[in-house]
Amino acid sequence: MTVQPLTAIQDPALLHCLDVxxxxxxLCHEIVSALENTVEGESSEHVLxxxxxxxxxxxxxxxQLKGLHRSAIISSREAKEATSEARREVDRLHLQLQxxxxxxxxxxxxxxxxxxxx
Numbered sequence: 309m310t311v312q313p314l315t316a317i318q319d320p321a322l323l324h325c326l327d328v329x330x331x332x333x334x335l336c337h338e339i340v341s342a343l344e345n346t347v348e349g350e351s352s353e354h355v356l357x358x359x360x361x362x363x364x365x366x367x368x369x370x371x372q373l374k375g376l377h378r379s380a381i382i383s384s385r386e387a388k389e390a391t392s393e394a395r396r397e398v399d400r401l402h403l404q405l406q407x408x409x410x411x412x413x414x415x416x417x418x419x420x421x422x423x424x425x426x
Contacts, residue, residue: 321383325376332369335362 317323339362346355 321376321379325373325380328369328372328376332366332373335366335369338362339366 317326339359342355342359342362
């Protein structure tokens with residue numbers, strides 16, 4: 309079971325994360341296959357060393373995935389904050405525009421009242 313390549317993703321950080329996840333998945337399958345093929349009681353030193361190395365590789369990949377996940381969370385928080393700041397700025401500018409429209413209507417009403425004054 310391999311991860312299907314997603315052609316829509318072009319962010320290098322996400323592509324790296326997908327690569328690490330794919331390698332982790334493959335290594336997990338290798339470990340499970342090795343455990344299924346091992347007969348009970350038959351554990352040579354070579355098999356134990358190989359299993360230990362694969363488990364260490366798996367641990368290293370899992371730590372790498374955790375780090376990538378942490379950076380993705382931080383990045384998304386920064387993006388949310390930037391979006392929130394931009395939204396506040398747009399709201400501020402929109403309110404300022406509405407105030408100008410209100411002032412314009414008020415002044416036009418005053419001008420009309422002055423012109424109609426006898």
